[in-house]
Amino acid sequence: MLGVNNHGQTIVLACAFLSKETTESFVWMFEEFKKAMPGGEPKTIITDQDAAMAIAISIAFPTTFHRLCIRHITSKFSVKLPRDAYNxxxxEFQKAIWDTDNKDEFDAKWNIVVTKAGLTDHPWLSSMFDLRESWVPAxxxxxxxxxxxxxQRAEGCHGFFKQYISRRNSLMDFIIRFERALSHQREKELVADHVDAFEVAQCLLPMPMxxxxxxxxxxxxxxxxxxELIESTACFLELKTEDACKVVFNVSERKNWETRVAExxxxxxxxxxxxxxxxxxxxxxxxxHILALFRRDQIEYMPEKYILKRWKKTAKCGLVSDANGKEIKDCADPGLLIKRSTMSRIASDVVKDALMSEEGCEVLSQTQYMKDPKRVRCKGRSKGVTVAKEKAMKRGIRHCRECGHIGHDRRQCPALNTP
Known part of the structure; x- marks a missing residue:
């Protein structure tokens, strides 16, 4: 499970091994996640259209808004719609999805384009319209x-971790490599913390706010x-209505040769x-749009209620308590991170050295505290033919027919070449 820190960086909140992608497995994973994250349920969780996960989210996170990945849905338009209608x-579908700010406007534009395209009875489009509250921005x-x-952040994170791990890793090798990747990810966060602690960003606009x-x-x-502040200078306010309780403005902006109006x-x-x-x-x-109103009213400083703590430099300050009220200390102390990184490198070097000799492998393999889990096929994995390299790995390490050792074959055997 991934999240976003106060620097806008993608961070790993938790991960788990699942032998089956069933509702029960996902419920277990989410319940364990809640134990590790005592701050309450997340406000929003984004997934693909996996039915088992959707049920598990409704059980484990009843107050969390479950949003469907909009990119997964919009990418299917070219496949689900007739080619002529799609082209x-x-x-127009894009404008209805992305360029509307309220629900009624989206419904009206969607119905117009569906009618024009002659797709009012299209089953997939109808099902997506029924699910619009879960994916449409409006x-x-x-x-x-x-x-x-x-x-998309999750997919980018998958690409990052693939630089360190692969499906051929043993469980212990995976843990070492995964920890190393997490350390590198955490290091980027510490660098950003350091920059913010000692440097102040340069302002393009000389304003107190x-x-x-x-x-x-x-x-x-x-x-x-x-x-947003720079773009507010190009916004124009027009008084729409005013009474004793509130004032309503239309804020217009010209963008990409189109005028858009917000309220x-x-x-x-x-x-x-x-x-x-x-x-x-x-x-x-x-x-x-609100900043344009603040500029009009000559508000020099941002009111505190519009400044979220999660984007501040001080977002990590303060105490975090578990369910019993006990303080949870930050395990990401720079000193601990340096020690862990050093120990991970030492452990990795030991494994590499041991692989160079049979004696070393035997020493590290004498006691098995943890066995590798059984491999299972993940959802969405293609059923293509296994590549030759994977087949070779399944056959295991080849031994010399002459002396029985590894690292060479019979033609290169030192026993035969000894005078």
Missing amino acids: EYWR YARQFFAAGMSSS NKQMAILYTRTMFQKFEQ VVYVKDSDHASCSCKRFEFVGIICK
């Missing part, structure tokens, strides 16, 4: 997800905020502004 109407944007709408956020936010999050509502009693784009709710960073 002609895919752009329906899902009000749930915080650190800006994620797909499982910009300087305030440069001090509070991590470098990556400040860059996202400043981009900003300011509630007077609570002194709170919200926007139809839902960027603050979804990403946790105030949007350009």
